[in-house]
Amino acid sequence: MKALSHLWSGIKRGSLPVYSLIAVVFLLTPIFYTIIFSFNKSLRRNTVWNSFTLDNWTNICARQDLCSAVGNSLMISLISTLIATALGTALAIALVRYRFKLRSTVNFALFLPMATPEIVMGAGLASLFFNAGVGPGFVPTVIAHVMFCLSFVVVTVKARVQTLDPALEEAGRDLYANPSQVFWKITFPLLLPGVLSAALLSFALSFDDFIITYFNSGSVNTFPKFIYVAAKGGVPAQANVIASSVFLLAILIVLATQISSHFKRKRLQHIK
Amino acid sequence: MAGELSVAGADLELIDVRKDFPGFTALDDMDLHIPAGQFFALLGPSGCGKTTTLRIVAGLETPTQGRVLIGGKDITDTKPHDRPVNTVFQSYALFPHMTILENVAFGLRQRKVEDPLAKAQAGLDLVELGHIGARRPQQLSGGQQQRVALARALVNRPSLLLLDEPLGALDLKLRRQMQIELKAIQMEVGLTFLHVTHDQEEAMDMADTVAVMNKGRIEQMGSPEALYDRPKTAFVSRFLGQSNLFVGKVSEENPNSVSIEVGGAKITVDKKRAEKHTGTVAIGVRPEKATFHEEKPNLGADHVLIGPGEIIDIRFTGVSNQYLIEIPNIGEITVFAQNVGKSPVVELGAKVWVSWKVEHSFGLRDLPDGTEDLG
Amino acid sequence: MAFAAFGSSTPTTKGQTKSGRVVLALLLPGLIYLVLFFVIPLVSLVLTSLEAPAASGRIGEYVPGFDFGNYAYVVTKYWPQIARSFGFAFIATIIALLISYPLAYFIGVKARPWPMLQRMLVTLVIAPFFISFLLRTIAWKQLLADHSPIIEWAHQVGFLSPSQSFIGSNAAVVFGLVYNFIPFMTLPLYTSLERLDTRYLEAGSDLYASPSKVFRKITLPLSMPGIISGTLLTFIPIAGDYVNASRDFLGSSNTSMIGTMVDADFLQNRNYPAASAMSVVLMGIILILVTWYVRKSGTEDLL
Numbered sequence: 001m002k003a004l005s006h007l008w009s010g011i012k013r014g015s016l017p018v019y020s021l022i023a024v025v026f027l028l029t030p031i032f033y034t035i036i037f038s039f040n041k042s043l044r045r046n047t048v049w050n051s052f053t054l055d056n057w058t059n060i061c062a063r064q065d066l067c068s069a070v071g072n073s074l075m076i077s078l079i080s081t082l083i084a085t086a087l088g089t090a091l092a093i094a095l096v097r098y099r100f101k102l103r104s105t106v107n108f109a110l111f112l113p114m115a116t117p118e119i120v121m122g123a124g125l126a127s128l129f130f131n132a133g134v135g136p137g138f139v140p141t142v143i144a145h146v147m148f149c150l151s152f153v154v155v156t157v158k159a160r161v162q163t164l165d166p167a168l169e170e171a172g173r174d175l176y177a178n179p180s181q182v183f184w185k186i187t188f189p190l191l192l193p194g195v196l197s198a199a200l201l202s203f204a205l206s207f208d209d210f211i212i213t214y215f216n217s218g219s220v221n222t223f224p225k226f227i228y229v230a231a232k233g234g235v236p237a238q239a240n241v242i243a244s245s246v247f248l249l250a251i252l253i254v255l256a257t258q259i260s261s262h263f264k265r266k267r268l269q270h271i272k
Numbered sequence: 273m274a275g276e277l278s279v280a281g282a283d284l285e286l287i288d289v290r291k292d293f294p295g296f297t298a299l300d301d302m303d304l305h306i307p308a309g310q311f312f313a314l315l316g317p318s319g320c321g322k323t324t325t326l327r328i329v330a331g332l333e334t335p336t337q338g339r340v341l342i343g344g345k346d347i348t349d350t351k352p353h354d355r356p357v358n359t360v361f362q363s364y365a366l367f368p369h370m371t372i373l374e375n376v377a378f379g380l381r382q383r384k385v386e387d388p389l390a391k392a393q394a395g396l397d398l399v400e401l402g403h404i405g406a407r408r409p410q411q412l413s414g415g416q417q418q419r420v421a422l423a424r425a426l427v428n429r430p431s432l433l434l435l436d437e438p439l440g441a442l443d444l445k446l447r448r449q450m451q452i453e454l455k456a457i458q459m460e461v462g463l464t465f466l467h468v469t470h471d472q473e474e475a476m477d478m479a480d481t482v483a484v485m486n487k488g489r490i491e492q493m494g495s496p497e498a499l500y501d502r503p504k505t506a507f508v509s510r511f512l513g514q515s516n517l518f519v520g521k522v523s524e525e526n527p528n529s530v531s532i533e534v535g536g537a538k539i540t541v542d543k544k545r546a547e548k549h550t551g552t553v554a555i556g557v558r559p560e561k562a563t564f565h566e567e568k569p570n571l572g573a574d575h576v577l578i579g580p581g582e583i584i585d586i587r588f589t590g591v592s593n594q595y596l597i598e599i600p601n602i603g604e605i606t607v608f609a610q611n612v613g614k615s616p617v618v619e620l621g622a623k624v625w626v627s628w629k630v631e632h633s634f635g636l637r638d639l640p641d642g643t644e645d646l647g
Numbered sequence: 648m649a650f651a652a653f654g655s656s657t658p659t660t661k662g663q664t665k666s667g668r669v670v671l672a673l674l675l676p677g678l679i680y681l682v683l684f685f686v687i688p689l690v691s692l693v694l695t696s697l698e699a700p701a702a703s704g705r706i707g708e709y710v711p712g713f714d715f716g717n718y719a720y721v722v723t724k725y726w727p728q729i730a731r732s733f734g735f736a737f738i739a740t741i742i743a744l745l746i747s748y749p750l751a752y753f754i755g756v757k758a759r760p761w762p763m764l765q766r767m768l769v770t771l772v773i774a775p776f777f778i779s780f781l782l783r784t785i786a787w788k789q790l791l792a793d794h795s796p797i798i799e800w801a802h803q804v805g806f807l808s809p810s811q812s813f814i815g816s817n818a819a820v821v822f823g824l825v826y827n828f829i830p831f832m833t834l835p836l837y838t839s840l841e842r843l844d845t846r847y848l849e850a851g852s853d854l855y856a857s858p859s860k861v862f863r864k865i866t867l868p869l870s871m872p873g874i875i876s877g878t879l880l881t882f883i884p885i886a887g888d889y890v891n892a893s894r895d896f897l898g899s900s901n902t903s904m905i906g907t908m909v910d911a912d913f914l915q916n917r918n919y920p921a922a923s924a925m926s927v928v929l930m931g932i933i934l935i936l937v938t939w940y941v942r943k944s945g946t947e948d949l950l
């Protein structure tokens with residue numbers, strides 16, 4: 001009896017970790033698949049495993065159209081990230097630090113884009129540009145990307161501003177720093193981690209966006225658009241290479257910051 | 273201006289300063305003068321407006337009305353970064369993204385002082401933390417952070433140093449030690465210190481002058497001894513130490529003294545120690561100035577005698593014993609008696625008389641909360 | 648006038664007017680952007696949805712009007728897509744919640760003694776964000792294609808009848824939606840569970856004794872904010888998605904959703920009023936559902 005109840009509680013205690021492991025493996029399966037098939041020597045379609053090759057990695061631009069689409073994507077993401085981060089950071093500071101009459105209205109207005117499906121935002125912007133006689137293209141795409149990244153930046157940076165002790169800025173003013181010096185020497189460095197993660201999020205959202213881009217980019221090709229169109233006939237293995245390298249790079253950045261902050265914390269504890 | 277900082281302290285003057293927050297008056301017509309080079313303590317309960325006063329002096333808050341003068345110069349409209357004032361913040365507010373040395377050098381760099389790092393190092397040495405300049409604030413204990421905050425303000429040699437409950441977060445032992453160090457540093461640098469605290473013992477120990485604040489006003493100002501010996505309001509008499517207060521109508525007036533009648537007893541105060549000589553008056557005496565007797569003593573007119581009453585509580589606190597005596601028609605009276613080694617001769621329930629010298633009575637300007645003017 | 652609204656409440660002293668100006672400088676660029684490229688597009692969408700075909704009769708040409716017929720047209724013609732979109736969104740959100748909750752609980756509560764493990768797991772949960780959404784979906788298409796090991800096995804065990812394909816079915820689309828939006832569910836859940844004070848749980852075990860009661864009375868209510876933001880972050884984008892349902896991904900011509908029709912009408916048929924009306928319908932239903940949901944759960948301050 002006793003052995004049985006031991007076994008049961010053991011399973012119960014073990015089941016949650018085992019479940020979590022299975023869930024994580026489930027989440028990662030398509031990633032492994034994508035990475036593995038970046039090494040496939042595919043014949044016509046990259047759907048069946050043929051044989052191992054490094055050719056796709058050494059020869060990324062074998063598909064010229066793919067490479068230019070990736071180039072466009074990088075350009076669009078970079079520009080929209082810069083603009084969205086600047087606008088969103090300013091909004092976040094204002095919303096946390098100042099009390100003004102329409103504050104809750106502004107908060108709500110900034111929440112709305114997140115509650116709007118991409119298809120609605122994409123079609124809305126497209127109809128605006130269409131009605132204004134502006135054709136789809138690079139600039140409308142950047143404008144659209146800034147718009148859907150903006151709210152996410154505001155939310156991310158707001159969280160950081162909330163943790164910032166106003167006394168630090170006051171200490172700066174007290175120690176002879178004028179308002180702009182206070183901002184650049186104290187506020188900004190302290191907000192930087194939040195601003196950087198907002199920018200990273202922004203970049204990831206923008207780089208991976210398909211629906212809004214599809215409605216506003218016209219003839220400008222992007223990486224997701226390339227895959228969407230190629231999905232009909234078969235996605236070349238080079239696309240897997242691109243996606244895998246973006247993935248590995250991002251994971252490396254995240255892991256590196258995590259590990260370094262982990263050891264920093266350890267060291268702090270040690271000294272104390 | 274920031275450039276012309278004095279090496280010695282300057283005096284501070286607040287004239288008729290008022291601060292209204294939406295729906296709340298934090299400071300009410302405050303007048304204050306702090307002579308140069310003084311260690312001045314602003315003492316009051318939490319929420320009475322101490323921090324608001326400091327923030328107005330530092331320029332972090334604009335007064336609704338009134339002027340702020342430092343060294344005779346009106347700085348009411350001067351920006352915080354242009355004021356010859358530095359603050360040790362209640363939360364220390366050390367910059368977490370800079371090393372300790374850079375924290376201390378911040379003000380020096382802003383003012384483009386030559387060789388800021390060497391001067392910052394000297395500042396750290398002054399607070400005996402010269403060896404931790406390379407660390408970050410998060411790696412320091414509360415006491416160390418407090419000293420760094422002090423050094424960061426002091427290295428700028430401001431005319432006036434503002435300290436907002438700088439010892440509030442420290443444990444008792446460290447607190448007493450830092451009080452001594454802080455006082456020593458003030459004597460050494462000779463700057464004007466405006467020290468805010470809610471700890472009356474701290475204010476009494478450290479300050480040359482103490483101002484007691486209550487509800488946005490200064491109730492009384494003076495040397496710690498004077499405040500203790502002759503509190504002028506009910507609030508001060510109770511916030512600084514303990515007091516027994518008696519309220520009654522003036523029943524007798526002599527050239528040098530007035531007496532009130534309370535529950536059939538006569539309580540007398542010297543006129544020069546009383547703020548008010550007519551109508552309803554509150555008279556107080558400190559518990560350690562009173563003594564009790566098991567037999568009714570025969571005392572002259574230079575003593576106040578009340579009783580008999582009953583001892584309803586005794587506490588042994590080491591140096592002294594505290595007796596709580598209930599006197600019919602008068603109320604409860606606290607008496608401290610020195611613990612001189614003898615076991616207490618009286619017991620709970622004993623019948624006693626209480627007396628003190630008239631010269632130890634003090635007469636208040638106002639009446640304690642909850643008592644009525646008797647007409 | 649409009650500007651004054653952003654000033655501080657009592658612009659009486661110099662300091663406050665100054666801070667009013669700072670607020671304006673911080674807010675205006677972002678707000679102007681929001682109005683220009685969020686509010687006006689929505690208005691433009693509504694206006695387009697009311698347009699009537701031009702007299703010329705050429706495809707893609709319309710004149711401003713008040714033609715509510717577009718709404719009648721899309722609702723009668725596309726009601727299966729509308730029903731499917733919200734049906735899929737509803738089912739997929741619930742499944743995602745059921746899958747995510749234990750995972751988030753493990754990471755946020757059980758893994759607390761090992762912060763390094765905790766952070767690793769969070770990274771793994773968001774890892775799919777870093778690889779193309781479309782490629783992830785294509786990967787599942789290959790993994791679950793006819794003759795793939797998983798599907799062969801499903802045939803053998805009898806989960807699927809011998810001739811049945813998985814890809815192209817409603818189930819496949821829901822599967823893809825659940826998979827793609829699990830991180831959006833898990834992250835907010837994790838954030839609220841991570842803040843959960845385990846002392847409540849201990850106190851709860853004393854009071855209620857049974858673990859299921861502790862869960863219902865304490866854990867669940869305390870993680871409600873996470874559940875609400877997680878379900879919103881999942882439901883809304885799923886209702887508007889059409890990639891998973893696309894014939895080239897996990898769906899078939901029988902799984903089309905609202906987005907499929909907006910795409911077709913806007914980009915292929917050039918029937919802008921119909922596409923706009925469809926988008927307005929989608930947005931309208933979402934706003935109604937979200938408002939109702941947020942009211943119901945009594946957490947309006949969450950927004």
Ligand SMILES: Nc1ncnc2c1ncn2[C@@H]1O[C@H](COP(=O)(O)OP(=O)(O)O)[C@@H](O)[C@H]1O
Pocket residue numbers: 293294296297298316317318319320321322323324325
């Ligand atoms: N920015 C503000 N807005 C409204 N009320 C305030 C503000 N700052 C302080 N107060 C109020 O003014 C009173 C005095 O505050 P403070 O000066 O911080 O007190 P102390 O430092 O003596 O504890 C308090 O009641 C506080 O709530």
Ligand SMILES: [Mg+2]
Pocket residue numbers: 322323324362436437
């Ligand atoms: Mg205070």
